[in-house]
Amino acid sequence: MKRVILPLALLATMGTVSVSAGEQFAMSDADRAMYSEMLENNPADIFVEEGGEIFEEAIGGEAALAKFLGVSEKELPKYIAGFPRYIKKLGNVVGLDQVMQAMQVEQGQKKTELKSGKMFSMLAYVKSLANDEVINIDVTADEHIKAAYVLGKKTYMTPRGGRGLSCNSCHSADIVGQVLRTQPLPDLGDNNVAGTWPAYRMTKSSLRTTQRRFQGCMKNALLKVIPIGSKEMVALEVYVTKLAADKKKSIAIPGLKR
Amino acid sequence: MHTKIKCFAYATLFLSASASLCAVDLTKAYDMPDATKMIEKDMFPAAKAYTMPKSCNLTDAKAIARGEFMFHNLNGQKAKGKLPAGLAKLTEKKGKDGKVKKEPKQYGNCVACHDIEGAKGAGNIGPSLTGYKAMFLDTKARDAQFVYQKIADPRIDNPNTHMTVNLTTGLFTEQEICDYTAYVVSEKKKK
Numbered sequence: 001m002k003r004v005i006l007p008l009a010l011l012a013t014m015g016t017v018s019v020s021a022g023e024q025f026a027m028s029d030a031d032r033a034m035y036s037e038m039l040e041n042n043p044a045d046i047f048v049e050e051g052g053e054i055f056e057e058a059i060g061g062e063a064a065l066a067k068f069l070g071v072s073e074k075e076l077p078k079y080i081a082g083f084p085r086y087i088k089k090l091g092n093v094v095g096l097d098q099v100m101q102a103m104q105v106e107q108g109q110k111k112t113e114l115k116s117g118k119m120f121s122m123l124a125y126v127k128s129l130a131n132d133e134v135i136n137i138d139v140t141a142d143e144h145i146k147a148a149y150v151l152g153k154k155t156y157m158t159p160r161g162g163r164g165l166s167c168n169s170c171h172s173a174d175i176v177g178q179v180l181r182t183q184p185l186p187d188l189g190d191n192n193v194a195g196t197w198p199a200y201r202m203t204k205s206s207l208r209t210t211q212r213r214f215q216g217c218m219k220n221a222l223l224k225v226i227p228i229g230s231k232e233m234v235a236l237e238v239y240v241t242k243l244a245a246d247k248k249k250s251i252a253i254p255g256l257k258r
Numbered sequence: 259m260h261t262k263i264k265c266f267a268y269a270t271l272f273l274s275a276s277a278s279l280c281a282v283d284l285t286k287a288y289d290m291p292d293a294t295k296m297i298e299k300d301m302f303p304a305a306k307a308y309t310m311p312k313s314c315n316l317t318d319a320k321a322i323a324r325g326e327f328m329f330h331n332l333n334g335q336k337a338k339g340k341l342p343a344g345l346a347k348l349t350e351k352k353g354k355d356g357k358v359k360k361e362p363k364q365y366g367n368c369v370a371c372h373d374i375e376g377a378k379g380a381g382n383i384g385p386s387l388t389g390y391k392a393m394f395l396d397t398k399a400r401d402a403q404f405v406y407q408k409i410a411d412p413r414i415d416n417p418n419t420h421m422t423v424n425l426t427t428g429l430f431t432e433q434e435i436c437d438y439t440a441y442v443v444s445e446k447k448k449k
Contacts, residue, residue, distance in 0.1 A: 091285035098288040105287035114289050160300040162364060164423030175383060175420055181370035182379040222364065222429070224300040230293035 027258055035202065035256070044200035044254035047207040048128055051121030059103050059122075062129065068103050080126065081133035081251050084238050086144035093148040095211070095234055097123045114229040120207050124198035128253040135194055135245045139238065148231075152239030155232045162222035167236075170221070189243030192252070199255030207254065210237055302427045305413035310406040314436035316443060320344060321433075325441025328365040328434065329374065335362035364429055366409075366438060371421070375446040383420055387442055395443050406439045 027035070055061060066073045069087070086093045090102055097119050101111040112119045139149040159166040170180060176187040186193075197210035208216070211228045214236055218225045226233055315321060323342035331337050334347035341347060348360045369377045371384035380386075394400040407414055410425035424430045424438075 089284050090288065092290060094288065094290075098290070101288035102284045106282055106284060111288065155297070158297070158301070159423070160297065160302065162427055162429040164302055164427045169420050170383075172420075178381070178383045180381045180383055181367070182381070185383075224296050226293035226296050227291040229289045230291050232293040232297060234290075 031202070031258070035258070038200070038202065038256055042200055042254055042256050043205075044124065044198070044207045044256070047117075047121045047200075048124045048198075048254050051118075051123070051125035054118060055100070055122045055125050058109065059100060059107070064103065065099070065126065068099065068106075077130040077133050078136065080130035082136045082138065084137070084145075084148070084234050084241065086142050086148075092231070093144050093234055093238065095123075095229065095237060096126050097209075098229055098234075100126070115212075115227075117207070120198060120209050120212070123209055124207060124254050127198065127251060130251040131253060132250055134248055134250050135241060137194075137238065137241045137245050139242050145238065148235045148238045149242065151232060152235035152237070152242075155236050156239050160223055161218075165221045165223065167217065170217075187243075188240050189247045189249075192244050192247070192249040194237070194241035194244035195249045195251045196253070196255030196257075198253060199257045201257045203258060208257075210240070214240075302423065305417065306411050306426050307414050308407055308410045308425060308435075310403050310439065311432055311436065313433075314402075314406070314439065316402055316436075316440045318440065321437045321440040322444045324434070325437035325439070325444075329368045329438060329441055330377065331365045332367040332370075333362040333364045337365070366422070366424065366430070368438070374442075390442055391445050402439055402443050405442050406435060409438045409442075410435045 055065075059065070062073055062076060066076045069076070069079060071079045080096065084093050084095050087099060090098065092098075097114050100119070100122055101114070104111045112122065137145075139145050156167045159169065169175075170185050171188050173187070176185050176190075178185055193210060193213070197213055198207055199213075200206070201208045201213075209228075211233050214233065215225050215228070217223075320343050324345045327337075327342050327345060334349075337347060346363050349363045350358050351361050353359045368374075368384075368387075369380050371381045373380040373382065373386040374388055374390075395402070404415075408421075411423050412419040412421040413423065425432065425435050
């Protein structure tokens with residue numbers, strides 16, 4: 001598998017703020033040294049590899065996935081780079097994790113839980129098949145994805161929870177780069193969220209997925225944490241994937257995050 | 259699973275893979291938990307105007323101390339050291355099962371967005387509130403009522419605010435909004 005090295009926007013923004021970096025930012029000098037080291041050797045590689053093995057043995061690998069999705073193996077990477085998608089036989093706009101669940105059920109197996117580490121690993125592997133592909137989600141492809149995009153935008157913009165915040169409160173263009181308690185606020189498109197998760201999250205010492213990362217922000221900002229795979233969660237991923245597509249970002253899995 | 263067994267039977271019968279004829283219904287084969295109701299329940303009322311209650315004592319040292327503590331801390335779980343009088347580390351909440359559960363008390367963590375005297379690791383999403391009394395109260399550019407409203411529900415002053423809503427969401431009580439107000443408008447030593 002190809003190794004992907006991601007520069008961290010954080011590192012670049014650091015010099016521009018006139019406060020002592022050690023005190024102001026949540027990433028200490030020691031953390032940054034560790035980050036550079038991990039760039040060489042992403043701890044998530046092992047999870048991705050493991051995910052690949054399970055995917056191969058339990059579901060039948062790329063060939064089975066391509067067949068299930070009705071594309072050739074050659075077309076598969078490009079097709080993966082367009083998820084979440086409306087999959088007719090599943091009747092919904094879904095993520096690749098849900099596609100794998102349906103494959104498991106079709107094959108008479110027990111489906112792996114969406115929020116399990118095992119599924120995170122499989123998802124990371126399957127998404128890594130599309131590494132270097134430009135994200136090509138088409139949010140106008142059909143009425144279903146159109147509706148998902150609208151729902152995603154709404155979910156992103158709606159303030160709720162104990163503090164009355166929305167995703168947009170902290171990630172809107174007019175506020176990106178400002179500092180929230182030692183952390184610069186990232187632009188989710190520029191930061192290529194859609195192309196860099198699943199990622200190894202250093203502060204959590206584990207592999208996390210895009211939707212799991214969304215849950216992290218919900219929890220911190222006191223928004224009720226909604227479940228992985230729910231319509232709104234998939235829609236949120238559609239919306240955030242479009243942000244990366246607009247910036248012509250490519251898939252680079254596994255990412256490495258603070 | 260029945261459909262599937264039948265499916266295999268047909269397939270062998272006709273010696274052909276009749277996948278399209280007897281495909282398993284996969285529309286329920288994967289998880290898609292409901293979040294719509296969770297989000298609905300998580301919504302809060304539209305912008306609301308408030309009048310600072312007469313009971314707000316802006317010079318009460320204890321209120322200022324509580325306001326200061328809540329301004330600089332995220333919640334009771336992370337709060338270290340002795341708490342100011344009248345402030346709790348935990349709150350009690352009735353769970354779905356009717357049992358009362360203890361949860362960490364949430365504070366404003368205003369320092370995430372605002373610099374102020376003595377702040378550590380302050381953010382800059384909101385304006386610095388350093389020297390607030392001299393700059394805004396003494397010059398009569400603002401009054402305590404403005405500050406109270408801002409903290410209670412900033413949407414009245416700015417419908418597109420990035421600031422947290424603190425009273426209309428029910429996270430804090432009127433007294434706690436008074437505490438914050440008292441702290442913000444108080445004279446502070448340079449730290």
